Amino acid sequence: METTKEIVINTEPFVVNFGPAHPSTHGVFRMRMTLDGEVIVDMEPVFGYLHRGIEKLAEERTYTQVIPLTDRLDYLASMSNNLAYCLAVEKLAGIPVPERADYIRVIIAELQRIASHLCAVGFFLNDCGAFMTPVLYMLRERERILDLFDMVCGQRLTYNYMRVGGVSQDVPDEFIPAVAKFIGEMPGWLDEYERLLKENEILLARAKGVGILPKELAINIGASGPVLRASGVQWDVRKADPYSIYDRFEFDVPVGTAGDCYDRYRVRVEEMRQSLRILRQAIKDLPGGGEVRSEVPHLIRPPVGEAYGHLEGPRGELGFYLVSDGSIAPYRFHVRAPTFINLTALADMMRGWKIADAIIVFGSIDICMGEVDR
Amino acid sequence: MAMQMLPPDWPGNFWAHWAIFAVAVLVFVLLMVIVFIWFERRAMAVMQARLGPNRAGPFGLLQSVADALKILIKEDIIPARSDKLVHWLAPVVAFVPALLIFAVIPFRGGAILADLNIGILYIVAISSVTTVGIFMAGWSSNNKYSTLGAMRQVASVVSYEIPVVLSLVGVILLAGSLSMQQIVAAQDIPFILLQPLGFLLFFTGALAEINRAPFDLTEADSELVAGYMTEYSGMKFGLFFLAEYAEALAISAIVTTIFLGGWRGPLLPDWLWFLVKVFIVFFVIVWIRTTVPRLRIDQLMALAWKFLFPLALLNLLITAIEILVWPAVSLWVFVPINIAIAIVLVVLWSRFFKLGWGKVEV
Numbered sequence: 239m240e241t242t243k244e245i246v247i248n249t250e251p252f253v254v255n256f257g258p259a260h261p262s263t264h265g266v267f268r269m270r271m272t273l274d275g276e277v278i279v280d281m282e283p284v285f286g287y288l289h290r291g292i293e294k295l296a297e298e299r300t301y302t303q304v305i306p307l308t309d310r311l312d313y314l315a316s317m318s319n320n321l322a323y324c325l326a327v328e329k330l331a332g333i334p335v336p337e338r339a340d341y342i343r344v345i346i347a348e349l350q351r352i353a354s355h356l357c358a359v360g361f362f363l364n365d366c367g368a369f370m371t372p373v374l375y376m377l378r379e380r381e382r383i384l385d386l387f388d389m390v391c392g393q394r395l396t397y398n399y400m401r402v403g404g405v406s407q408d409v410p411d412e413f414i415p416a417v418a419k420f421i422g423e424m425p426g427w428l429d430e431y432e433r434l435l436k437e438n439e440i441l442l443a444r445a446k447g448v449g450i451l452p453k454e455l456a457i458n459i460g461a462s463g464p465v466l467r468a469s470g471v472q473w474d475v476r477k478a479d480p481y482s483i484y485d486r487f488e489f490d491v492p493v494g495t496a497g498d499c500y501d502r503y504r505v506r507v508e509e510m511r512q513s514l515r516i517l518r519q520a521i522k523d524l525p526g527g528g529e530v531r532s533e534v535p536h537l538i539r540p541p542v543g544e545a546y547g548h549l550e551g552p553r554g555e556l557g558f559y560l561v562s563d564g565s566i567a568p569y570r571f572h573v574r575a576p577t578f579i580n581l582t583a584l585a586d587m588m589r590g591w592k593i594a595d596a597i598i599v600f601g602s603i604d605i606c607m608g609e610v611d612r
Numbered sequence: 613m614a615m616q617m618l619p620p621d622w623p624g625n626f627w628a629h630w631a632i633f634a635v636a637v638l639v640f641v642l643l644m645v646i647v648f649i650w651f652e653r654r655a656m657a658v659m660q661a662r663l664g665p666n667r668a669g670p671f672g673l674l675q676s677v678a679d680a681l682k683i684l685i686k687e688d689i690i691p692a693r694s695d696k697l698v699h700w701l702a703p704v705v706a707f708v709p710a711l712l713i714f715a716v717i718p719f720r721g722g723a724i725l726a727d728l729n730i731g732i733l734y735i736v737a738i739s740s741v742t743t744v745g746i747f748m749a750g751w752s753s754n755n756k757y758s759t760l761g762a763m764r765q766v767a768s769v770v771s772y773e774i775p776v777v778l779s780l781v782g783v784i785l786l787a788g789s790l791s792m793q794q795i796v797a798a799q800d801i802p803f804i805l806l807q808p809l810g811f812l813l814f815f816t817g818a819l820a821e822i823n824r825a826p827f828d829l830t831e832a833d834s835e836l837v838a839g840y841m842t843e844y845s846g847m848k849f850g851l852f853f854l855a856e857y858a859e860a861l862a863i864s865a866i867v868t869t870i871f872l873g874g875w876r877g878p879l880l881p882d883w884l885w886f887l888v889k890v891f892i893v894f895f896v897i898v899w900i901r902t903t904v905p906r907l908r909i910d911q912l913m914a915l916a917w918k919f920l921f922p923l924a925l926l927n928l929l930i931t932a933i934e935i936l937v938w939p940a941v942s943l944w945v946f947v948p949i950n951i952a953i954a955i956v957l958v959v960l961w962s963r964f965f966k967l968g969w970g971k972v973e974v
Contacts, residue, residue, distance in 0.1 A: 367906025374660040
């Protein structure tokens with residue numbers, strides 16, 4: 239009788255630094271991964287490579303001068319940042335907004351959500367290894383939204399369009415027909431993307447069941463946006479605490495069930511459809527003519543106090559917390575950056591998966607380093 | 613006698629024949645690589661709603677030449693504490709086998725450098741050597757991404773080599789020879805019709821062999837930066853790049869020769885048929901690259917062992933039975949039968965198995 243001897247191969251975990259300069263860290267994020275072969279034993283996120291001190295800078299500027307700074311937070315959704323900040327200041331100083339400006343804000347914000355989700359979904363699929371094709375298709379449509387923004391404010395990335403008490407200028411006459419044309423064509427494009435990859439066997443194998451974020455954990459870490467909703471939590475600031483005029487529109491909040499990468503991808507695609515729904519209603523109801531900006535002094539001096547303005551940004555609940563000491567500049571300026579908080583779940587989602595999965599889990603959170611590091 | 617093996621229309625004695633043909637093959641490979649790079653970039657650009665290279669020369673045809681010049685004059689960086697000899701040797705080891713494959717490719721009737729009677733076996737043996745080069749590159753670079761890429765390559769080569777070889781055996785049974793010339797001569801019906809399953813298995817395995825999407829794990833740019841060639845620059849990187857496309861060309865030529873009837877075809881001259889078929893195969897490779905996402909390493913191994921391997925065995929069994937039991941029947945009878953069998957098997961088997969193992973408890 240031969241005795242079977244158990245052979246034990248001692249393997250040593252090793253540390254790999256993913257980033258800050260890595261093709262798929264979406265900026266300058268760094269992950270210190272402890273790997274056992276291909277399997278991730280532990281992951282430690284390292285932040286701060288893009289820290290510009292925006293929160294401190296904002297405390298040295300007047301309330302209006304801060305708006306361009308908010309552009310530089312989440313540069314893929316600058317309009318949402320503008321809007322969130324303006325909502326906070328309006329809350330702080332009690333400034334009303336004309337109705338037409340409200341509608342324009344909603345139109346712009348929903349366009350921005352579509353543009354941002356196009357980027358998110360495209361780069362997520364690119365991370366899955368679909369070599370550039372989906373992302374280039376989606377950037378093609380994002381380009382059209384940027385053209386629309388170019389029309390209203392002359393900028394394509396950092397818009398500086400929203401103002402406290404409205405928007406900086408009325409939209410040109412050709413803007414609304416252009417948006418209507420875009421809304422008419424976008425569902426067709428979305429269907430095209432779905433045909434290309436939604437049921438793709440490899441994508442299902444790669445993304446389904448991978449990087450699961452359980453419902454309880456998602457709530458406990460304070461996740462928001464598509465990351466939270468993919469885990470099955472029906473929570474959307476537009477519904478939960480309707481800001482601006484969102485209570486006037488009819489739309490659904492898509493939620494996932496499993497909380498895996500595939501669900502996060504699906505939720506984003508469905509949200510684009512819902513945004514188109516809101517856009518359709520907003521364009522129909524848009525009041526013609528009238529002011530787009532209420533009378534606001536050049537130097538806003540809000541009363542002493544504090545305010546928290548938040549909205550449902552493309553990446554989650556984006557909030558601005560302002561404290562006023564009665565002067566022309568905010569005493570304290572704090573950003574609740576959704577992706578920064580969503581990132582805290584990253585290590586739990588990655589542990590036990592392989593490197594290739596880590597990349598798509600990271601991609602499915604859809605971060606923007608400008609916002610994470612501020 | 614070696615002299616008698618010479619095709620009648622080629623000049624010179626034994627050694628002149630070898631010299632002329634070897635240089636011709638080398639020039640052919642290098643030229644085709646340049647054209648292939650241009651072709652891939654333009655084809656991908658069309659599929660991805662962009663323009664692609666269009667500045668250097670007409671239709672950007674000289675872009676690859678410009679890139680080659682740039683690569684030649686770049687600084688050659690050798691990472692600190694790397695294994696310098698291995699680091700230097702790796703690109704050569706990776707490139708030479710890709711070139712050697714062309715020795716047994718019949719470019720037209722009689723135009724073959726060495727009509728070995730073990731042609732297919734030679735290809736299978738030689739093409740695996742590239743893996744050694746890639747592993748040398750990964751190991752010597754003193755870089756974790758490189759090592760991971762190299763480890764992936766070695767892990768996957770073990771998985772897909774067997775189904776690739778097994779799927780070729782059906783062809784050998786049909787042709788009754790291992791010689792590439794004989795295989796082309798035997799293809800009155802292109803073997804893609806007689807061996808549809810074998811073709812699919814071989815093509816899938818070949819994509820893994822040349823690290824093309826969806827099996828480009830070794831250099832997965834969104835995961836491992838550039839995999840095993842992360843630390844290479846200058847002409848050494850150029851050699852890897854060259855090797856990659858030379859392999860793509862080799863696989864296209866092999867698929868053309870073994871499954872698509874080689875240089876045979878009506879109307880057009882035979883060398884043109886060969887080129888046309890090579891480009892069609894390469895176009896399919898590019899097409900796949902732009903279409904599908906990448907598999908994970910464990911999924912690739914699961915695919916190779918659970919899907920390709922059993923199907924390759926079944927394919928071999930079916931082919932052997934067909935040849936043994938009905939030797940006198942015209943081969944055309946087998947075309948619909950084999951295509952039906954291939955479809956049924958692929959559909960059934962894809963229901964049976966599940967890709968990958970998923971999460972590991974840590």
